């Protein structure tokens with residue numbers, strides 16, 4: 043699809059792993075707004091979501107020469123999976139990771155998706171990243187749009203995405219997703235009144251979106 047636009051989108055496989063790790067090394071761990079506010083970029087191979095790349099739900103965007111220029115890592119979200127993430131928050135010794143997971147957990151708790159929508163699984167868009175030189179061409183939007191389509195075809199009743207930055211949130215809004223939790227970073231403070239994340243402009247809030255299918 044979209045070959046005339048200078049890129050195409052296909053299902054990711056495990057053989058894309060090395061290219062995706064390099065893409066994430068340069069354009070996710072350093073640029074995703076919350077990660078980039080941490081003390082140092084994490085090693086992309088430590089990203090929990092990476093293991094879902096070749097499981098038949100994730101997408102890559104490739105340029106005309108076949109290079110991977112975008113990725114959307116998806117998997118099935120379940121209450122057990124989210125409980126597991128909450129346990130990781132308790133056990134991790136990485137302070138930044140603990141802070142990130144605390145915010146994500148708070149969002150899930152307030153949004154209360156499992157009860158509110160009466161579901162026990164959703165299509166989870168976990169990581170979306172586009173190469174710096176290919177931004178603003180609609181690749182991010184096409185990756186999310188294709189994910190929404192895939193979710194529908196596979197019988198999911200809901201799609202879920204946590205947006206830490208303004209551009210991914212803009213894409214979710216443009217595709218008609220509903221914001222079920224939001225918090226401006228300037229209002230997210232610890233018990234001493236200190237900002238938890240110093241997120242660079244123009245990324246001003248965290249938003250959790252869903253789309254009912």
Ligand SMILES: CC(C)(COP(=O)(O)OP(=O)(O)OC[C@H]1O[C@@H](n2cnc3c(N)ncnc32)[C@H](O)[C@@H]1OP(=O)(O)O)[C@@H](O)C(=O)NCCC(=O)NCCS
Pocket residue numbers: 069070073074075170171172173176177178179180181182183184204205206207208209210212213
């Ligand atoms: C978020 C991201 C995937 C968007 O990818 P993209 O291919 O540039 O997205 P699109 O081209 O579909 O553009 C989405 C919107 O953001 C805008 N946008 C994207 N990059 C922009 C930039 N650097 N400056 C201004 N606007 C920008 C686009 O103009 C578009 O809005 P519009 O339709 O109103 O014009 C990309 O910015 C990225 O990889 N960021 C780093 C990783 C990250 O933060 N991931 C998301 C975490 S939740």
